[in-house]
Amino acid sequence: MLEQKEREVLQLLEENARLDIETIAKMVDLSVAETQQIIEKLEKENAILGYSAIVNWSKVLEYEGVTAMIDVKVTPARGVGFDKVAERIYRFPEVKAVYLMSGAYDLSVSIEGKTMMEISRFVSEKLSTLDMVLSTTTHFVLKKYKHDGIIFNDDEDDKRIMVSP
Amino acid sequence: MMKQTSYLAKTVDSLKPSGIRRFFDLASKMDNVISLGVGEPDFVTPWNVIEASYHSLEQGYTAYTANAGLLELRVEISKYLEQNFNVSYNPENQLIVTVGASQAIDLALRAILNPGEEVIVVTPSFVSYAPSVTLAGGAPVIIDTDPDNEFKVRPEQIEQAITDKTKAIMLCSPNNPTGTVLSKAELEKIAAVIKKHDLLVISDEIYAELAYDERAISIASLPGMSERTILISGFSKAFAMTGWRLGYAAGPVEILQAMTKIHQYTIMCAPTMAQHGALEALRNGGNSVQKMKMSYQQRRNLVVKAFNEMGLDCHNPGGAFYVFPSIKKTGLSSESFAEQLLQKERVAVVPGNVFGQSGEGYIRCSYATSLKQLDESMKRISKFVEKLK
Numbered sequence A: 001m002l003e004q005k006e007r008e009v010l011q012l013l014e015e016n017a018r019l020d021i022e023t024i025a026k027m028v029d030l031s032v033a034e035t036q037q038i039i040e041k042l043e044k045e046n047a048i049l050g051y052s053a054i055v056n057w058s059k060v061l062e063y064e065g066v067t068a069m070i071d072v073k074v075t076p077a078r079g080v081g082f083d084k085v086a087e088r089i090y091r092f093p094e095v096k097a098v099y100l101m102s103g104a105y106d107l108s109v110s111i112e113g114k115t116m117m118e119i120s121r122f123v124s125e126k127l128s129t130l131d132m133v134l135s136t137t138t139h140f141v142l143k144k145y146k147h148d149g150i151i152f153n154d155d156e157d158d159k160r161i162m163v164s165p
Numbered sequence B: 001m002m003k004q005t006s007y008l009a010k011t012v013d014s015l016k017p018s019g020i021r022r023f024f025d026l027a028s029k030m031d032n033v034i035s036l037g038v039g040e041p042d043f044v045t046p047w048n049v050i051e052a053s054y055h056s057l058e059q060g061y062t063a064y065t066a067n068a069g070l071l072e073l074r075v076e077i078s079k080y081l082e083q084n085f086n087v088s089y090n091p092e093n094q095l096i097v098t099v100g101a102s103q104a105i106d107l108a109l110r111a112i113l114n115p116g117e118e119v120i121v122v123t124p125s126f127v128s129y130a131p132s133v134t135l136a137g138g139a140p141v142i143i144d145t146d147p148d149n150e151f152k153v154r155p156e157q158i159e160q161a162i163t164d165k166t167k168a169i170m171l172c173s174p175n176n177p178t179g180t181v182l183s184k185a186e187l188e189k190i191a192a193v194i195k196k197h198d199l200l201v202i203s204d205e206i207y208a209e210l211a212y213d214e215r216a217i218s219i220a221s222l223p224g225m226s227e228r229t230i231l232i233s234g235f236s237k238a239f240a241m242t243g244w245r246l247g248y249a250a251g252p253v254e255i256l257q258a259m260t261k262i263h264q265y266t267i268m269c270a271p272t273m274a275q276h277g278a279l280e281a282l283r284n285g286g287n288s289v290q291k292m293k294m295s296y297q298q299r300r301n302l303v304v305k306a307f308n309e310m311g312l313d314c315h316n317p318g319g320a321f322y323v324f325p326s327i328k329k330t331g332l333s334s335e336s337f338a339e340q341l342l343q344k345e346r347v348a349v350v351p352g353n354v355f356g357q358s359g360e361g362y363i364r365c366s367y368a369t370s371l372k373q374l375d376e377s378m379k380r381i382s383k384f385v386e387k388l389k
């Protein structure tokens, strides 16, 4: 029962982190105090890691930025496997995401920079020079259609008629 | 001057236009209106369903289907009904795919009614029931339910409404507009009266998936009832497919064959591309339905509390996506409450009396609208009610 409520709270916050606690409490049919407790517990357990806005930076005037996804092949280190290499990479602040992958390469690294030059420099100077890195393939993102479940430029107009039976 | 002859059939001429229409006209002319008057989901149809329908068109499935609908689809509907509602129908001769539940209701009435035979309509109800009975040549007999009994019909009320002309009763659970769900025990008592008087039931179960506290029970699943029940349902509500116009009916062979005969002469078949979409909806739409259901349930919880907090008594409806709060405390009639609310605060709701006179003193609010809109509309209604005090 409580687990079900926790899941509901998480789903509501994942959809809209700014939903106020009174509304959440009413929606999941708990008191505000109980809801507060659930959220604090989830934060403490790191089930909730943070709250952020999904920004469509292309709408922001004078914003310049590029995103690249880099496929990285590495040699895993004895004892620590891929984790150590991954850490060497994900500590760089310009790295936004790192995943261990099945298939043709090992790590998928997503990185954001101001210019393509900046990213190229990161790849050639920081990434490929790491001992365990065997090769890299860099793909630049040309356009973002959907990110984290949110469709950019979605048409959200209500297409229903005003009053119906 | 000679009096102009009317070319209209008397039956049609005498039908009153729906009270919903008037509010539609009023609300549509205004700006910045938040509508809680919409009787359909706020979700767009799940993408896999849309995609499956595209695919069928690309493949060239643009011709008629069998009169009763694609056999594949009838097989899926039959499985779905069996798994979810514990009723069993032969897809070959006990099921028909229709143009919305609306057409299924029309077919059912036309298949069973001789001129003048009576059909009991339990109100507040979906606005089409009584006119559909009239159009099929029958006479609707209205039962007004008791708000203090959550608008549930009592078996004694049915007994009292029965005459020697009574042919059938129309039931709808979960109900539009009240959201009320009839429990198994309540349905059993109703079923006993129906069996005693050898009546048919037209059971509109279009909201059956959207029951939040307890599963909705089909009256057809009760002992001795499947042979006297025409089960009506469709894809509009649970699958968010109102515009696709797809529903179905299931029931005794003789009646379903008669309905298919009318359908064959008047409609031919339900739209083919919609049938292909529905096939996908039944095969792979379960998760989407559950997600939407959860979202409705959360919004119901929110809205019921909001109405009670602003002093309008609102019981917690077990299903559908409507709440039916009482506005009696304001001293206004349903019509003038709804009209003033629209004029002053720009929120459209439907006055309860359009669903039958027992709905007087209530308004129907659909919570199938975004959280943001719901939140804003509750503020506006609260402000409106406050000013009336």
Ligand SMILES: Cc1ncc(COP(=O)(O)O)c(C=O)c1O
Pocket: A165, B039, B099, B100, B101, B102, B103, B126, B172, B175, B176, B204, B206, B233, B234, B235, B236, B242, B245, B246, B247
């Ligand atoms: C109780 C009830 N029955 C039937 C219908 C009609 O549904 P369909 O879109 O399948 O014709 C509605 C739609 O509002 C309804 O509320």
